[in-house]
Amino acid sequence: MSTDPEQGAPHDAGEVGKYVKSQIKVGLTLMVFILVAVTAAFFPVGSPGGRMAAVCIAGLINVFLVTAVSMHLKTERKTITQFLVFTVIFVLVLFGLTMLAHFDSTAGRH
């Protein structure tokens, strides 16, 4: 289907190409860290706690790569990062409440 490819062609074609290449690298890195996490979880070496820590670290690197690079939060405008700060605070408080509930010394009472 003809769609007039020259119409409104961007001037930043080089930049787009560079961005796409960076995404390929990120994607491949994600796949590598997924395999690292799977291997760390089941490799019969080290303590269970150590394996768990390795899985968590690999997972956090992946989460950082997706948010910072794939979703380009690293280069995003301040407005977005500012309101996302509130979201992060909300989630942290939520997990904090979970911890408080867990360590509540009145456990077992209704």
Next chain:
Amino acid sequence: MEIAYVVKPRPDTGLWNAKVAIWLFLASEVMLFGGLFSGYVFERIGAQPGMWPHGLMDVRWGTLNTIILIASSITAVFAWGAVKMRRFNEYRLWLGITVLLGLTFLCIKIFIEYNAKFNHFGVFIKQDKISKYEANLGNDYAAKKGLPPRYEISGDLEEVKIDRTDADASILDPLVRSIDADAEPQDSQGIQTIKIKSWHDYGALQNALLITPGAVTNPEEKDPGKWVRKPDGASLVSYTIKMDTINSDPANPKYDRPQLAGRVNSGEEKTVKASDVDFASYFTPNHSTFLGSYYLITILHALHIVGGLIVFTYFLLPVSVRFYQRDPEHFANRVEVSCIYWHFVDLVWMFAFPVFYLL
């Protein structure tokens, strides 16, 4: 009337409308999934030692699905890059591949992973009866290796035996006919064997055993339609299960981490007395808090995939071609925000995969 800032960014924020909208939407999504994951963590850390299920997931399919999802994120970016460079045919190719990868993810999830679980059955043995089933649970071996204790015998449910009276006929016989089950006649002790074909047949049978026929028509009952739990009468006597290899050969080191071995049926049958069973269920949300959380979060995630696929498919339709021809930069912005959403779906899976499959 023309809407402002759909292509050019607003000078004070430096953002165009859809960019702000998608990030606000994703912020709300983070809070939604954050709530679900924090609930899961609460249940997980509060579980009694050894009572949290392990090895119910098949890591091989989970890993493959993760790689498929990451690949779809890359192809979505290729599609965005192509539309930015005004290569429309290339854009359609990459977006089409993204849709196919998303569909593959869903198919693996629904037809392989969920399907395998919904056809898998497990009985949790009562704490005081565990030693009786040591040959199938392997707790001595597990203790030596420092593995969590095992309470469950799992596999394919073949048949159940029911102790029934003539009074149960009005409920059980039509039910057995309706689920097309192979039911043997009662033996001399009133025990009937019913072959189970699927998880919903078992559910129907289980419900039938909890009601009394008299309650439905009893005129003294205030609510004649109400089903009440049966105080006596028909009850389950035993379950016959074609066991998984983890239960037929529990001391095999291969099953120290059953996620990697998968739940493979050994073909060996085991009959477990109902009186020895604490709880029995197919691997449905009813099975455990773990599976309840797993289905809740992964189905919600799958619905997000479906949402993304609907949007991507819309971008492949002729209506989108006309939109592209009219204003390609506006169209590219729409593809961009869809890609950001798709990356977010990827991000949720980056949390869900280690939480459910690896930890």
